[in-house]
Amino acid sequence: MQRPVELERQSQPALTSDELLAVARLAKRAERHYGTPQDIEWAVDADLPAGQNVVLLQSRPETVWSRKVAAQPADAATYQTGVQSLLHTLLHPLNSKQ
Helix, strand or coil: CCCCCCHHHCCCCCCCHHHHHHHHHHHHHHHHHHCCCEEEEEEECCCCCCCCCEEEEEEEECCHHHHHHHCCCCCHHHHHHHHHHHHHHHHCHHHCCC
């Protein structure tokens, strides 16, 4: 379902800094638990208290990004680019499809 977003909200981050950090912690926790990079689905539950409101919905082994990285020499720049892309999408979800 698509809904119009007010113009002044279109350039605002979708997540707070605390929520962004919680998503990153959740992803790293899933990765450590399963021993491999994970493609996670998560949500922010407005009914839970702040700090406990980012929840894991689903996790499965990540296959697309790891294949791209495996085809290239491993270096910090490649990893950093992926992280920057993830952060950009989380902070600017309306711009991520451009």
